[in-house]
Amino acid sequence: DAGVIQSPRHEVTEMGQEVTLRCKPISGHDYLFWYRQTMMRGLELLIYFNNNVPIDDSGMPEDRFSAKMPNASFSTLKIQPSEPRDSAVYFCASSLSFQRYRANYGYTFGSGTRLTVV
Amino acid sequence: GQQLNQSPQSMFIQEGEDVSMNCTSSSIFNTWLWYKQEPGEGPVLLIALYKAGELTSNGRLTAQFGITRKDSFLNISASIPSDVGIYFCAGQLGGGSQGNLIFGKGTKLSVKP
Numbered sequence: 271d272a273g274v275i276q277s278p279r280h281e282v283t284e285m286g287q288e289v290t291l292r293c294k295p296i297s298g299h300d301y302l303f304w305y306r307q308t309m310m311r312g313l314e315l316l317i318y319f320n321n322n323v324p325i326d327d328s329g330m331p332e333d334r335f336s337a338k339m340p341n342a343s344f345s346t347l348k349i350q351p352s353e354p355r356d357s358a359v360y361f362c363a364s365s366l367s368f369q370r371y372r373a374n375y376g377y378t379f380g381s382g383t384r385l386t387v388v
Numbered sequence: 389g390q391q392l393n394q395s396p397q398s399m400f401i402q403e404g405e406d407v408s409m410n411c412t413s414s415s416i417f418n419t420w421l422w423y424k425q426e427p428g429e430g431p432v433l434l435i436a437l438y439k440a441g442e443l444t445s446n447g448r449l450t451a452q453f454g455i456t457r458k459d460s461f462l463n464i465s466a467s468i469p470s471d472v473g474i475y476f477c478a479g480q481l482g483g484g485s486q487g488n489l490i491f492g493k494g495t496k497l498s499v500k501p
């Protein structure tokens with residue numbers, strides 16, 4: 271298993287530009303999560319999906335952020351327009367259903383996308 | 389919202405020493421997880437705990453789920469240089485639903501050879 275795959279690994283963009291981050295979860299996982307990590311705030315949950323349906327997007331900072339999961343093997347997080355304060359490492363994670371696979375529960379994280387907005 | 393208080397924030401120890409870190413919360417958790425993050429990578433799951441009082445080991449790592457279900461600790465015995473990284477606790481609230489994990493702010497561990 272290749273694990274959770276994120277792309278790109280690094281992104282540098284100018285303020286005002288659109289940024290799209292991509293994630294391929296582990297095949298068979300029911301849940302997909304988008305996190306943002308900064309020194310000041312640590313790991314923050316932005317949004318999560320269950321079976322491709324968004325369940326909780328209360329962590330999305332503002333309307334500039336949007337996430338989609340068109341199928342079980344792909345998700346995107348888009349920022350439009352980007353701002354310098356969006357600079358952070360963005361992680362995607364996936365997991366099995368807790369109720370069904372309790373013994374193997376736990377999120378598997380991708381390697382992250384380091385976003386720098388200048 | 390719910391918060392996890394993780395301490396210490398950072399540790400600088402000598403190789404061979406034992407390490408202890410913990411997480412506390414005012415909320416009751418259903419599950420406690422401990423992750424390690426190395427530079428440039430995502431967090432990796434070390435140990436998962438599912439029952440109050442549970443004590444689980446993974447090599448030199450030992451973690452316990454507090455009896456009150458509001459805390460957990462992680463011990464590392466005989467530390468080595470490759471233990472360097474940031475250790476996160478994470479808890480999932482009860483209620484039977486998937487919900488989402490709440491993460492502590494992390495303990496940054498440095499090991500001097």
